[in-house]
Amino acid sequence: xxxxTQTPKFRVLKTGQSMTLLCAQDMNHEYMYWYRQDPGMGLRxxxxxxxxxxxxxxxxxxxxxxxxLKKQNFLLGLESAAPSQTSVYFCATSGRGGTxxxxxxxxxxTRLTVx
Amino acid sequence: xxxxxxxxxxxxxxxxxxxxxxxxxETRDTTYYLFWYKQPPSGELVFLIRRNSFDEQNEISxxxxxxxxxxxxxxxxxxxxxxxxxxxxxxxxxxxxxxNFNKFYFGxxxxxNVKP
Numbered sequence: 001x002x003x004x005t006q007t008p009k010f011r012v013l014k015t016g017q018s019m020t021l022l023c024a025q026d027m028n029h030e031y032m033y034w035y036r037q038d039p040g041m042g043l044r045x046x047x048x049x050x051x052x053x054x055x056x057x058x059x060x061x062x063x064x065x066x067x068x069l070k071k072q073n074f075l076l077g078l079e080s081a082a083p084s085q086t087s088v089y090f091c092a093t094s095g096r097g098g099t100x101x102x103x104x105x106x107x108x109x110t111r112l113t114v115x
Numbered sequence: 116x117x118x119x120x121x122x123x124x125x126x127x128x129x130x131x132x133x134x135x136x137x138x139x140x141e142t143r144d145t146t147y148y149l150f151w152y153k154q155p156p157s158g159e160l161v162f163l164i165r166r167n168s169f170d171e172q173n174e175i176s177x178x179x180x181x182x183x184x185x186x187x188x189x190x191x192x193x194x195x196x197x198x199x200x201x202x203x204x205x206x207x208x209x210x211x212x213x214x215n216f217n218k219f220y221f222g223x224x225x226x227x228n229v230k231p
């Protein structure tokens with residue numbers, strides 16, 4: 001039972017390159033989230049999904065796209081990476097909101113550097 | 116508006132000391148959840164506790180205890196007899212019902228250094 005996994009763990013990109021971060025979960029959770037963590041700023045929500053085939057914007061969605069083709073996977077894409085996107089990216093999952101299964105469980109993170 | 120404030124940016128203690136991490140939240144919702152997460156140097160975020168707004172009972176789990184006080188909008192976390200392994204960044208978070216999911220609001224974190 002792996003919980004929430006993220007691929008890759010580390011990545012270095014050049015400005016303008018593209019990449020996709022993969023989040024996979026085996027918790028059968030409906031909700032999935034992508035956050036970025038920057039020093040002194042806590043975690044900020046990029047995009048989220050309330051179920052397979054649905055996505056929505058969070059606080060800081062610009063420069064990112066997401067897809068949720070399968071319930072267990074949530075992909076975060078950077079079409080044209082910029083140095084401002086250097087950050088640690090976390091994926092999280094939770095059961096249906098508003099119930100006792102509201103806790104968000106996080107993946108191990110992906111450290112991305114854009115040169 | 117919702118907000119979580121962790122005023123202590125960094126705390127240093129010597130092993131075996133007790134330490135309290137402060138968390139103050141703001142919300143006008145009557146139903147909400149409060150959380151604490153631990154982020155050790157390895158980087159992952161580990162869930163520690165969830166508390167709903169209707170349950171003000173304090174909780175103790177081993178050396179960890181949490182004090183929830185609605186009157187002061189605080190949800191403080193105390194580590195008794197701290198150990199080096201407690202060194203980490205600790206985040207407090209608030210979750211309130213939204214249109215279709217419960218949005219999380221994170222504090223900026225408190226870095227705890229426990230020295231041997």
